[in-house]
Amino acid sequence: MxxxxxxxxxxxxxxxxxxxxxxxxxxxxxxxxxxxxxxxxxxxxxxxxxxxxxxxxxxxxxxxxxxxxxxxxxxxxxxxxxxxxxxxxxxxxxxxxxxxxxxxxxxxxxxxxxxxxxxxxxxxxxxxxxxxxxxxxxxxxxxxxxxxxxxxxxxxxxxxxxxxxxxxxxxxxxxxxxxxxxxxxxxxxxxxxxxxxxxxxxxxxxxxxxxxxxxxxxxxxxxxxxxxxxxxxxxxxxxxxxxxxxxxxxxxxxxxxxxxxxxxxxxxxxxxxxxxxPEFRKLISIKGSLDDIDHQLNELTIDQNALNPWLEIEVTTDVYFHDLQSRVEQLVMDKESLSTCELLRVRKKREKAPAALTTIEQETLAELKVEEVFQQRLEHEEIAEDQIKKLTSAFYSVIDTLHDEQQKEKV
The missing domain is CATH 3.60.21.10 (Metallo-dependent phosphatases)
Incomplete structure (x- = not known):
């Protein structure tokens, strides 16, 4: 059987x-x-x-x-x-x-x-x-x-x-x-x-x-x-x-x-x-510096008869790019052979942990400002640049609101 x-x-x-x-x-x-x-x-x-x-x-x-x-x-x-x-x-x-x-x-x-x-x-x-x-x-x-x-x-x-x-x-x-x-x-x-x-x-x-x-x-x-x-x-x-x-x-x-x-x-x-x-749709994950990613994109071979491939790109860098998403999108768009690829996610990964992380472990929350806690937590996350902007904006909006409420209570 x-x-x-x-x-x-x-x-x-x-x-x-x-x-x-x-x-x-x-x-x-x-x-x-x-x-x-x-x-x-x-x-x-x-x-x-x-x-x-x-x-x-x-x-x-x-x-x-x-x-x-x-x-x-x-x-x-x-x-x-x-x-x-x-x-x-x-x-x-x-x-x-x-x-x-x-x-x-x-x-x-x-x-x-x-x-x-x-x-x-x-x-x-x-x-x-x-x-x-x-x-x-x-x-x-x-x-x-x-x-x-x-x-x-x-x-x-x-x-x-x-x-x-x-x-x-x-x-x-x-x-x-x-x-x-x-x-x-x-x-x-x-x-x-x-x-x-x-x-x-x-x-x-x-x-x-x-x-x-x-x-x-x-x-x-x-x-x-x-x-x-x-x-x-x-x-x-x-x-x-x-x-x-x-x-x-x-x-x-x-x-x-x-x-x-x-x-x-x-x-x-x-x-x-x-x-x-069989692989009905290719999922592709590429990681490295922008130069490495550009090279890897050039090396990709796409089966034009299969379903459109989906692409994830993780950029390894310590440099801050306000336009990282658009930079990566442009790299993909410049490759004619990748015209059928759909870029679904761009992530940033820090090349190395900042030196401050060594001392952070020895600090207590009481020794840190709330803004410092937020920034340090953010640095540990692999989040796209556009999401970082939204989170930062939302965070400081909440801080401002709390500050205003505290001022009203004092009055």
Missing amino acids: RILHTSDWHLGQHFMGKSREAEHQAFLDWLITQANEKQVDALIIAGDIFDTGTPPSYARGLYSRFIVNLQNTCCRQLVVIGGNHDSVATLNESKELLACLNTFVVGGVTASPEDQVRVLNNSDDEPGTVICAIPFVRPRDVLESQAGESSEGKQQALQQAIADHYQTIYREAEKLAGQSLPIIATGHLTTVGGQLTESVREIYIGTLSAFPASAFPSADYIALGHLHRPQVVAGQEHIRYSGSPIPLSFDEAGADKQVTLVDFKDGKLSSIESVVI
Whole structure:
């Protein structure tokens, strides 16, 4: 039996004001083709189907059309679990209807453990594997808060509660699997040692930062979502993140995106294969001095047949430029070969920390004026020049207002 594992589609995402609809449509069309060509028996989406709990109508349309189109392939079984970005209610509202299209939806933790377990059939329409469909587990799903409990105590309690939930669902799966069927578990969470990117949102802040691989049940394969870089967990080949299908932040630019093919034979895991996803739109991040950036822009090669590339430029300098944004924009505009590129973000990074930072650490807030605190904080941030102007203007406007109010009180 062959399973295809994917996750973190984030349909409906807006990236710095830009829609990802064209990229997502290209990916879904590609995925339909792969499901057929690779003779996939079942497809698993391990959470974060949507980017928000209230996805735009076009994102819902992409999701619905994909499920319908999947019925025209050899892969007619789909498992959908909810992620931390997904709304349980939004996913579950269509679960009964989608069940008619061989789609098993588990938007959130269910009241009955058996509702999170399903037998998946192979190409001969015979039982091939059992799945424990475990979605993103919210603390309130498995844990009651205890008054006076320490932060460490809460973390340990949540970790144990999630581990217990896995074991409960796994025991239900064992009943269906018997001695012959392999078991697949899913999950949407951060594991210990997992590589995060800037687009990944921490999901257990203040309680559980990461879940240890040792706490998973002894499933034959564990299909995870939430981390956007494809990766093996704790050196255990059968526990994997498939990663997001498109780069969701500039720090994911240039990294291969993939889906994972998992084969079972004679009731056991037999092979795992990564299938690289084409780059539908190039995200380009360039860093350096203005001269370095000019040189790097000259070296760029753009595929004119692909979607318009999106560009981020980070200027490393200690020199203050009041017109840095326009300077960088002009550098890009001067390159005829980059006419299809869209510059989405310009950032400034200080070449070296100012000498004053050494002494700042020894100063207390009481020794600094509020204006000094603001300026020093600003120097630590990587903010575009136009944003610095707006923040500075807003800051001094607030200071002036407070000063006027204090003067009135004295009168």
